Amino acid sequence: MTNPRGRFGVHGGQYIPETLMNAVIELEAAYDRYKADPEFQRELTALLNDYAGRPSRLYYAAKTTRDLGGAKIYLKREDLNHTGAHKINNVLGQALLAKKMGKTRLIAETGAGQHGVATATAAALMGMECVVFMGEEDTKRQALNVYRMRLLGATVVPVTTGTGTLKDACSAAFQEWTSRIADTHYCLGSVMGPHPFPTIVRDFQSVISREIKQQLQEKEGKLPDAVIACVGGGSNAIGAFYHFIDDPSVRLIGCEAAGRGVDTFETAATIATGRLGIFHGMKSYFCQDQYGQIAPVYSISAGLDYPGIGPEHAHLHDIGRAEYVPITDAEAVDAFEYLSRMEGIIPAIESAHAVAYARKLAPTMRKDQIIVINISGRGDKDCAAIARYRGEDIHE
Amino acid sequence: MSNIAKAFAGGKAFIPFITCGDPDLETTAACVRAMAAAGADLIELGIPFSDPTAEGPVIQSANVRALAAGTTTDKIFNLVRDLRRDVSVPMVFMTYANVVFSYGSERFISACADIGIDGLILPDVPYEEKEEFDPICKRYGLDLISLVAPTSADRIATVAREASGFIYVVSSLGVTGVRSEITTDIGAMVRLIRANSGLPCAVGFGISTPEQARNMAARADGAIVGSAIVKLIAQYGRQAAPHVGAYVKEMKDAVRQA
Numbered sequence: 232m233t234n235p236r237g238r239f240g241v242h243g244g245q246y247i248p249e250t251l252m253n254a255v256i257e258l259e260a261a262y263d264r265y266k267a268d269p270e271f272q273r274e275l276t277a278l279l280n281d282y283a284g285r286p287s288r289l290y291y292a293a294k295t296t297r298d299l300g301g302a303k304i305y306l307k308r309e310d311l312n313h314t315g316a317h318k319i320n321n322v323l324g325q326a327l328l329a330k331k332m333g334k335t336r337l338i339a340e341t342g343a344g345q346h347g348v349a350t351a352t353a354a355a356l357m358g359m360e361c362v363v364f365m366g367e368e369d370t371k372r373q374a375l376n377v378y379r380m381r382l383l384g385a386t387v388v389p390v391t392t393g394t395g396t397l398k399d400a401c402s403a404a405f406q407e408w409t410s411r412i413a414d415t416h417y418c419l420g421s422v423m424g425p426h427p428f429p430t431i432v433r434d435f436q437s438v439i440s441r442e443i444k445q446q447l448q449e450k451e452g453k454l455p456d457a458v459i460a461c462v463g464g465g466s467n468a469i470g471a472f473y474h475f476i477d478d479p480s481v482r483l484i485g486c487e488a489a490g491r492g493v494d495t496f497e498t499a500a501t502i503a504t505g506r507l508g509i510f511h512g513m514k515s516y517f518c519q520d521q522y523g524q525i526a527p528v529y530s531i532s533a534g535l536d537y538p539g540i541g542p543e544h545a546h547l548h549d550i551g552r553a554e555y556v557p558i559t560d561a562e563a564v565d566a567f568e569y570l571s572r573m574e575g576i577i578p579a580i581e582s583a584h585a586v587a588y589a590r591k592l593a594p595t596m597r598k599d600q601i602i603v604i605n606i607s608g609r610g611d612k613d614c615a616a617i618a619r620y621r622g623e624d625i626h627e
Numbered sequence: 628m629s630n631i632a633k634a635f636a637g638g639k640a641f642i643p644f645i646t647c648g649d650p651d652l653e654t655t656a657a658c659v660r661a662m663a664a665a666g667a668d669l670i671e672l673g674i675p676f677s678d679p680t681a682e683g684p685v686i687q688s689a690n691v692r693a694l695a696a697g698t699t700t701d702k703i704f705n706l707v708r709d710l711r712r713d714v715s716v717p718m719v720f721m722t723y724a725n726v727v728f729s730y731g732s733e734r735f736i737s738a739c740a741d742i743g744i745d746g747l748i749l750p751d752v753p754y755e756e757k758e759e760f761d762p763i764c765k766r767y768g769l770d771l772i773s774l775v776a777p778t779s780a781d782r783i784a785t786v787a788r789e790a791s792g793f794i795y796v797v798s799s800l801g802v803t804g805v806r807s808e809i810t811t812d813i814g815a816m817v818r819l820i821r822a823n824s825g826l827p828c829a830v831g832f833g834i835s836t837p838e839q840a841r842n843m844a845a846r847a848d849g850a851i852v853g854s855a856i857v858k859l860i861a862q863y864g865r866q867a868a869p870h871v872g873a874y875v876k877e878m879k880d881a882v883r884q885a
Binding site: 509512 | 681699730751753755759774776777782786797800
């Protein structure tokens with residue numbers, strides 16, 4: 232390739248309009264510079280620790296372990312971060328970077344609203360303007376998060392094009408960036424889009440696996456046998472996997488949203504049902520029809536309701552280093568309720584996909600083996616939707 | 628001389644765009660024939676895509692209508708094959724990388740050569756990624772059209788040096804669509820291109836009135852108009868062809884005076 236950077240195997244690249252090329256080149260140069268700058272890293276660490284509440288806890292789920300009767304279960308508590316999800320790790324990094332680059336305005340896409348809330352939070356903290364694009368369908372599913380973003384001073388733009396979900400919010404944010412670049416940074420929320428975003432977001436999220444490794448070393452004196460995380464674009468998963476990629480004994484398992492099942496059209500499981508394509512700035516796997524039209528995907532989880540997957544995950548799949556498994560709505564909702572009752576921890580419906588797979592896997596493993604589940608976010612935002620799923624109508 | 632070069636050989640060129648299959652392929656065929664008869668020098672045929680991220684609301688809606696009507700790449704290939712029996716004006720496809728890639732890049736591009744398509748415009752394929760398609764285009768004698776934008780700055784020379792066919796000068800930031808005013812210094816962009824390439828330059832994005840077309844063509848070698856034509860099709864539906872033809876004639880006359 233003309234530009235070998237930003238490739239993960241065949242995946243990745245920079246498939247974007249010429250209008251944005253200098254913006255991503257400028258971003259890459261700034262990131263390379265600040266990544267190596269001890270002062271930037273010191274500021275970011277201070278924000279992550281003092282503002283976001285890191286390091287997040289690695290909690291031994293004793294009751295769940297006993298109940299499942301196999302491997303020991305640890306929960307990485309990203310839900311305890313400020314704003315309630317892993318999204319803040321990336322956002323604080325990108326907002327600080329944008330500020331150093333002289334940008335005064337942050338724009339973002341959001342699905343469930345967690346990344347939008349995190350971006351609105353960082354913008355409030357750093358005195359920047361903030362506009363969040365959210366699919367109209369999602370503004371209904373996640374009304375509470377829309378209010379939170381507005382409370383934090385952000386403008387929320389409902390996106391009505393296409394399916395009115397995450398992919399359309401993403402397209403709208405790219406379009407907005409194309410029309411206003413000079414003062415605006417696009418704070419992309421996942422390990423997707425054109426280079427350098429998949430690398431930047433992965434680096435900022437890799438704090439998760441760095442902490443897991445150290446915390447488990449302290450508690451157990453060894454590596455985990457499996458790390459499980461949910462995957463939409465894949466930012467919490469790559470964050471939880473990254474520092475274990477070179478440890479082949481650690482199974483890395485990404486849980487995709489199968490929606491109503493991978494044999495139906497109402498699914499968002501990209502590895503299970505997608506094929507190689509080019510969209511949203513990257514080459515990767517996408518749910519699409521025979522003519523390359525992007526498929527309207529579905530999941531109960533607004534945060535996993537995306538027709539693609541980040542290029543590094545696509546590559547980890549190709550080389551067999553990570554496994555990707557589909558989890559249905561029904562399995563995720565069961566796991567949402569299970570963890571709530573078992574541990575007193577209400578996981579985000581996204582994270583519940585990872586819990587669901589752990590429930591299948593743990594009983595097949597020995598009691599001296601260890602599973603770490605990344606609880607990427609808290610589930611308060613999902614309570615009304617899950618109640619509806621169970622036939623109960625509650626007011627938010 | 629390539630067919631695309633011929634489009635610019637007779638003076639300033641007028642280049643209309645339409646989305647294929649909006650509202651149906653019969654209307655597209657009628658509009659293409661009307662545009663050719665009205666003096667269009669090159670015609671851009673849009674292959675609809677589910678997520679046309681470079682387009683403003685007008686062309687986005689046309690993409691939705693075309694796909695809802697069941698338009699597919701194969702049906703568009705058949706349309707062009709049929710048009711080529713009586714339409715000799717150069718034609719290029721404007722679509723997105725995934726439409727080509729997913730069909731099989733070589734299968735797609737060889738089919739283009741076979742049915743008489745002269746080039747491809749892929750707005751989500753910048754210079755850095757052109758190796759994905761350009762070698763195949765060259766093998767089959769198609770021009771992969773390069774775009775330069777108001778933000779391209781020092782990239783213009785690099786892009787222009789390796790361009791083929793013509794150079795698509797994006798007039799403004801943002802997406803396609805009608806604009807009341809174009810503030811970019813098009814003249815400066817074109818001078819930079821001409822210092823690095825002998826190819827003709829056509830300006831697009833935001834042009835809708837004869838005056839704008841004349842102004843842009845005066846600074847370059849031609850003007851490209853999409854949204855204003857797609858709007859006429861949205862307004863007149865299956866009866867759009869004569870209206871589109873009249874508009875193209877008016878615009879071509881304006882460009883001639885540039």
